[in-house]
Amino acid sequence: xxxxxxxxxxxxxxxxNSLKERKAKRRALFIIVVTIGLAxxxxxxxxxxxxxxxxxALQSPGLARTVEASLLxxxxxxxxxxxxxxxxxxLYERTFExxxxxxxxxxxxxxxxxxxxxxxxxxxxxxxxVVLFTLPPWIAxxxxxxxxxxxxxxxITAVVLGALLVHSLLALLILLIMRFAPSAKIxxxxxxxxxxxxxxxxxxxxxxxSRMTQEYLQDPLVLLEQVGQWGIGDNPYLPHLWMSRxxxxxxxxxxxxxxxxxxxxxxxxxxxxxxAVSLSGSFFLTGWTTxxxxxxxxxxRVLQQxxxxxxxxxxxxxxxxxxxxxxxxxxLWYNMxxxxxVLGFFIxxxxxxxxxxxxxxxxxxxxxxxALLMPxxxxxVLISQLGGISISREGKNWWFLCSSPIEPRxxxxxxxxxxxxxxxxxxVLFQLVIFLAFPAVSFFPPYVSIPAIILITLAVAALMLMLxxxxxxxxxxxxxxxxxxxxxxxxxxxxxxxxxxxxLGLVGVTISFPAWAGRVFPGLTTMASYSMTVAAFLMVTLxxxxxAASISVKRLGLLxxxx
Amino acid sequence: MACNQLNxxxxxxxxxxxxxxxxxxxxxxxxxxxxxxxxxxxMARIAGINVQEQPVxxxxxxxxxxxxxxxxxxxxxxxxxQFAAELRAIEQEEATRRIGALLGVFELSERADELCGGxxxxxxxxVCLSAALLARPRVLFLDEPTVGLDPKSARLIKDILRxxxxxxxxVFMSTHILEIAEEMCDRVGIIQSGKLIALGTxxxxxxxxxxxxxxxxxxxxxxxxxxxxxxxxx
Numbered sequence: 001x002x003x004x005x006x007x008x009x010x011x012x013x014x015x016x017n018s019l020k021e022r023k024a025k026r027r028a029l030f031i032i033v034v035t036i037g038l039a040x041x042x043x044x045x046x047x048x049x050x051x052x053x054x055x056x057a058l059q060s061p062g063l064a065r066t067v068e069a070s071l072l073x074x075x076x077x078x079x080x081x082x083x084x085x086x087x088x089x090x091l092y093e094r095t096f097e098x099x100x101x102x103x104x105x106x107x108x109x110x111x112x113x114x115x116x117x118x119x120x121x122x123x124x125x126x127x128x129x130v131v132l133f134t135l136p137p138w139i140a141x142x143x144x145x146x147x148x149x150x151x152x153x154x155x156i157t158a159v160v161l162g163a164l165l166v167h168s169l170l171a172l173l174i175l176l177i178m179r180f181a182p183s184a185k186i187x188x189x190x191x192x193x194x195x196x197x198x199x200x201x202x203x204x205x206x207x208x209x210s211r212m213t214q215e216y217l218q219d220p221l222v223l224l225e226q227v228g229q230w231g232i233g234d235n236p237y238l239p240h241l242w243m244s245r246x247x248x249x250x251x252x253x254x255x256x257x258x259x260x261x262x263x264x265x266x267x268x269x270x271x272x273x274x275x276a277v278s279l280s281g282s283f284f285l286t287g288w289t290t291x292x293x294x295x296x297x298x299x300x301r302v303l304q305q306x307x308x309x310x311x312x313x314x315x316x317x318x319x320x321x322x323x324x325x326x327x328x329x330x331x332l333w334y335n336m337x338x339x340x341x342v343l344g345f346f347i348x349x350x351x352x353x354x355x356x357x358x359x360x361x362x363x364x365x366x367x368x369x370x371a372l373l374m375p376x377x378x379x380x381v382l383i384s385q386l387g388g389i390s391i392s393r394e395g396k397n398w399w400f401l402c403s404s405p406i407e408p409r410x411x412x413x414x415x416x417x418x419x420x421x422x423x424x425x426x427x428v429l430f431q432l433v434i435f436l437a438f439p440a441v442s443f444f445p446p447y448v449s450i451p452a453i454i455l456i457t458l459a460v461a462a463l464m465l466m467l468x469x470x471x472x473x474x475x476x477x478x479x480x481x482x483x484x485x486x487x488x489x490x491x492x493x494x495x496x497x498x499x500x501x502x503x504l505g506l507v508g509v510t511i512s513f514p515a516w517a518g519r520v521f522p523g524l525t526t527m528a529s530y531s532m533t534v535a536a537f538l539m540v541t542l543x544x545x546x547x548a549a550s551i552s553v554k555r556l557g558l559l560x561x562x563x
Numbered sequence: 564m565a566c567n568q569l570n571x572x573x574x575x576x577x578x579x580x581x582x583x584x585x586x587x588x589x590x591x592x593x594x595x596x597x598x599x600x601x602x603x604x605x606m607a608r609i610a611g612i613n614v615q616e617q618p619v620x621x622x623x624x625x626x627x628x629x630x631x632x633x634x635x636x637x638x639x640x641x642x643x644x645q646f647a648a649e650l651r652a653i654e655q656e657e658a659t660r661r662i663g664a665l666l667g668v669f670e671l672s673e674r675a676d677e678l679c680g681g682x683x684x685x686x687x688x689x690v691c692l693s694a695a696l697l698a699r700p701r702v703l704f705l706d707e708p709t710v711g712l713d714p715k716s717a718r719l720i721k722d723i724l725r726x727x728x729x730x731x732x733x734v735f736m737s738t739h740i741l742e743i744a745e746e747m748c749d750r751v752g753i754i755q756s757g758k759l760i761a762l763g764t765x766x767x768x769x770x771x772x773x774x775x776x777x778x779x780x781x782x783x784x785x786x787x788x789x790x791x792x793x794x795x796x797x
Contacts, residue, residue, distance in 0.1 A: 317649030325637035396633035402599050404650040405622035563599035
């Protein structure tokens with residue numbers, strides 16, 4: 001026990017020391033502010049939903065309570081999904097790939113103690129995200145219901161125990177995989193399964209969203225009955241129901257038992273943790289020693305064949321290198337699948353909701369704006385994880401580009417081209433598909449929409465790349481199965497995405513100008529509003545690209561001489 | 564300050580050893596010479612080109628291999644070398660020929676089409692050195708080139724460097740291993756606390772220096788320790 005406390009203490013000291021630098025402190029402060037902001041927004045949104053249900057309770061108290069229980073069970077289920085989708089990689093890296101393991105294992109400390117320390121370390125790390133996204137709805141619900149303090153304590157306990165349960169289950173799974181099948185292939189399969197679970201969530205949420213839009217949104221009561229019929233509140237043997245019922249048992253309006261829901265939750269989470277720690281005594285060392293066996297081999301390829309159609313030159317060599325690396329990164333394929341699903345459902349929803357009559361000016365321009373913004377939004381997510389941080393993603397290999405005879409301008413253009421290529425291709429395809437599939441809807445014709453989507457993507461990519469060049473973080477590690485690395489990496493990712501969304505917001509306001517111009521400038525003619533839209537759009541995108549490029553090239557020159 | 568008042572000249576066709584204790588400023592010096600770090604004052608010329616004023620032109624004349632041979636995990640060794648060749652604007656057919664030859668020399672042909680992510684430190688070092696030699700630079704900068712290599716690989720690299728110098732190339736190599744400096748280098752420079760405290764051939768540095776107790780000529784190790792200790796005391 002003493003050794004465990006010592007190990008945990010020094011884990012904490014390391015975390016504390018990493019915040020001693022001024023920059024790190026600023027980053028931490030930024031993350032805290034954004035985190036609190038996100039948690040607050042989520043809580044407010046859920047609070048609004050619960051307040052509406054509270055009003056419904058006056059007419060139909062039974063239905064309102066069923067829906068509330070169902071929603072809170074979903075929130076509990078989110079704890080499991082969050083850990084299943086992003087926890088595997090964190091847990092694996094913190095337990096099996098931690099740099100200090102050789103040192104720790106060479107000391108007279110039991111393997112179980114070391115594993116427990118690593119397990120707890122990763123648990124507290126993952127718990128931060130889990131708490132951020134799942135506790136605010138509970139707090140919002142408690143406030144609406146004027147719940148006693150015991151309810152909040154029970155909600156916190158339920159979230160922590162639920163997280164511990166799945167975390168321990170994953171730890172067991174990793175231990176077994178590493179002990180009996182310590183090959184890189186198995187790790188890939190497990191990561192694939194984890195990503196698959198996330199894809200299922202995206203798919204299901206899109207179906208639900210689509211059905212809600214088409215069937216239930218006209219009548220809120222039908223929607224609530226559907227939510228109540230999901231049946232997630234009926235089965236008493238599911239852990240996420242133990243969680244929600246345990247917390248709800250502290251409210252007088254629910255007659256759930258604290259004991260019959262709390263006890264299995266406590267026993268299963270602590271029991272699984274104990275089992276994982278016990279097994280680590282015999283499994284961990286073998287798994288750790290043999291990890292990395294059987295490295296993944298690339299298929300043999302003939303050099304001339306792969307290069308026949310590729311243009312030459314330094315710029316194209318860098319683009320090709322980045323594309324080749326990305327092609328072998330499951331993160332790209334995963335994101336492309338998500339984007340395909342989301343855009344596919346967007347088209348499906350459009351198909352089911354094609355206006356019979358020619359829409360009015362406002363509706364028409366809103367549809368046109370959405371048709372441009374949706375693929376741009378999806379593209380910006382892709383850019384924020386790949387091309388938009390492609391300087392940081394050079395990581396330890398950055399020395400190679402710095403020591404090669406490349407002009408900063410060439411390097412910048414190569415990185416910008418890489419950032420834009422895939423998202424722009426998606427955008428162009430999307431514009432062509434909607435234009436051909438919906439001749440009845442007056443979308444922008446391709447000669448307008450294609451240059452427009454390319455310009456929007458370029459502007460977003462240029463801004464994100466500029467941010468990356470101004471604040472590079474060569475330790476950033478964004479991979480399939482979760483984001484790892486220092487807190488700086490998370491800050492960068494958040495900032496990058498926020499910047500992308502803000503740019504798209506501005507572009508959206510510009511494109512949709514004819515939709516709202518009449519209200520602001522009553523005497524404005526249609527032609528004048530069109531002309532102003534085109535001029536403003538070109539000015540916003542081209543100025544963004546130009547200013548960002550100019551700053552980036554200058555800064556890149558300095559960065560390349562500051563290794 | 565990592566480096567202070569450094570002033571030296573390396574001749575063409577020379578294998579120069581740059582010695583110094585940990586934290587003396589060896590890597591910082593190499594970074595400044597290769598244009599990877601801008602000095603607060605002073606200048607460096609490589610093959611007559613001012614590195615700070617014309618970094619791209621200077622980089623065309625030289626190649627650098629760092630102490631940690633980090634290369635792209637998601638590229639195969641052949642793809643990485645092809646990438647290096649394109650950055651150096653080597654014509655495709657010529658690049659393919661040189662890559663094949665270098666892979667053979669470094670005994671990497673068998674694994675040339677495997678991802679570098681699965682390579683050991685030694686193999687990565689060999690890939691990095693191949694990339695550096697691919698461009699046939701006039702000056703080769705190597706930071707601790709033999710650290711972490713098995714004796715066979717270390718020997719191979721030593722032979723390749725000798726061959727490179729015999730063909731007129733210049734090598735600037737930092738090392739901790741005094742035997743390597745003694746065995747290979749035409750001249751050595753010893754740096755401590757950012758200052759160059761000795762410069763010359765091994766024989767020149769030894770001249771006049773005798774072991775205090777035995778009176779016999781001292782080894783490079785003794786000389787290194789004597790010089791660095793004396794400088795510390797000063």
